[in-house]
Amino acid sequence: MSIIQLLLGNIGQAGGGVNALRGESNVQGSTDQGLLFHILPGYLPTPAASMDTLTVYKEKTTPKTKDPMSANWWGNRPKYITSLLKAFFGEAATKDNDFGYSWLPKIDDGKPYSWLDIFDEMYNGKIKGFFSWGQNPACSGANSNKTRAALAKLDWLVNVNLFDNETGSFWKGPGVDPKKCKTEVFFLPCVASVEKEGSLSNSGRWMQWRYKAADGPGQCLPDGDIMAKLFEKVRALYAKDGGAFPEPIKGLRPELTKGGHFDPHAVAKLINGYFEADVTIGDKTYKKGTPVPAFAMLQADGSTSSGNWLYTQSYTDKNLSARRGKKDPTGLGLYPEWSWCWPVNRRILYNRASVDTYGRPLDDKKNILEWKDGKWVGDIPDGPWPPMSDTKAGKLPFIMRADGLGAIFGPGLADGPFPEHYEPLECPVEKNIMSGQRINPTAPVFKGEADAFASCDPRFPFVGTTYRVTEHWQTGLMTRWQPWLLECEPQMFVEMSEELAKLKGIKNGEMCVVSSARGKVDCVAIVTKRFKPFIIQGQLVHQVGFPWHYGWVHPKHGGDSANLLTPSTGDPNTRIPESKAFMVNVAKKGGK
Amino acid sequence: MPGKYFVVDTTKCTACRGCQVACKQWNKLPAEETKNWGSHQNPQDLSYNTYRLVRFNEYPAVVNSMVWYFFTDACRHCLYPPCKDEADRYVKDAIVIDDATGAIIYTDKTKGFGDKFDNVRRACPYDIPRQDAKTGVVSKCHMCLDRVSEGLLPACAKSCPTGALVFGDEEPMKKLAEARLAEAKKKFGDKAEIIDSDDVRVLYLVVDDKKKYAQSA
């Protein structure tokens, strides 16, 4: 998508975004704040074992350029990592101890730690304990039988959730003998998102503050409070008894867990960042303890902190993300006073690519930015420099790349440089008609007993795919307990064409069994004209589809997860599981 | 006739069922214990506890291989309600007409219908009223009179994200229905119509034989 937008010249233009439709309201925010294994908050690479000091980390991760026209914004990396370490460790982070860099966990060079990999390690008995925060891996991850078996290899599991779920109760699930299960499970009930304060960042990078609508029931706590309480307890035990590797535990910045309570305002302010000493920039002196107004002022010498450089400016004397101003001066829907947008309230990234070299909009109708009388007018420009016609001070627009240019291919991807068509790991055809390589040679393939695959196998002749319905949310953890929604979509189903139903002697509404090389699940048949057989490479191929919202815990006749069928393989770069295309069989229940 | 009207533009409906669920939520109606019966339409039919039901129907089609019609079914708030004519023969004013809105309201007196309920139900051209097996009380959509009299939209119209289900005063609603009908005719052909537009306060726009949307449409 970004390649197409780049080729169309749309990057930086109003309406030219990639506009990813995310499956959760805060996917953007979670990656901004380092949810993925390969990045720390603010898209700083996770330190690897080979980067043993902060100096080496900076050297290896900071791009360089000799081109005076290139802003090379990532050249600022040293400022951002040092400020992040100061946000983590505060006073304990000093120049002499590399600001606590050595306390950060390091990943093995080149080793992935994605969801698929974590559960593979767990399945192989290499992970002993697991905190499951607001998730339901026993139903949500690909190849649920493998996930459920992996949970049984744990010594302990802490399930933090609103309701009992298939993950916390895996030890009494279908086919499991509780007596043989050694995993000790703790259930910590937490409140729902509307029962706590905080922020969400949408796909347009708007950080939107959300107030708390209601108190949670009973003794349920916000997950942040649960974390803070646990941490304070661990810290107290360390103070009393000592323990291995005490520095990061002693050194964690106090306001993060103060009094066993998570204060979203204190944390949001720390994410914005503070001056940690009196700092003079230009002719202005900023006092120690005051908020940093913008990320250009962050420092690499430990005199500033920021939990995420991209969010500096969001919460200074005011919480800008709580703004609800409705003005739209450009008329293009930028709404600059509604919430706050990273970075520095810039609504469109790379917006200097929307103007010609003289700073005139390339598209008159979409004037988001224009160089007028020696300054930029419109959106917050992507950098303060004049247009490129100023050969001394002008800069190339793609400031996050070392060469300043947009690129449709380059190093850094597992497969590439160009996107390539491959068949799914399990598929109905022997050959890829686009090339001699059938499946992606860099896709993750696990070799354990639970990782059976069956491609072009007569036992599993039909293409299977999973999806969602409007009434349920993810594994249904929240919606399966909601009677009005359950009334609409009460039960696991499989949708199939009239042609396939006829072939298999299945009538609409009949109970069926859908099976794959990894598992099977009971489904009510919905025979529909919405499914049609495909002709693929001259063969007639049937497809069936089913939702992944159900689980055996509740409701009683709801069925179980579609992920019992899906394979644990996925995209080689993101390692997103390949749960949308795999091979299955379907048969009438009790029949053949 | 002044008062309130709905426009239901089935061509804009995505069957999200916001209206169906919002109706239950506002009216505190319990969920039924349903099963998947080979359709996404659930519950299968209107009931004492289900005033509004989104019906799903698939048909073969020429241009695309199939069409999928969605129809959010509920009382039409007839201008001269035949259900009331019938009911008045058994219990006077068990069914009343709200002056301000024209909403047709079933009161608790409907429990007096007893076994004559079937005649009342049959009198409704759209097969709407439903009786509680235990108490004998009869129920259906009441236009959220409790909300509307406070200046709020009915729960269903409030929840509709697509503009398929709209509520308002007679004139703007009739205008909207006409405009939508003209658009629909252009796009879907001359079969497009507003069902029984002179008789009801709920103006359904359909683009095919109305019986394809609901047996009782």
Ligand code: SF4
């Ligand atoms: S639709 Fe049926 S129930 Fe509603 S007012 Fe008309 S006759 Fe009565």
Ligand code: SF4
């Ligand atoms: S809320 Fe609107 S779009 Fe959704 S089902 Fe009802 S009428 Fe259709």
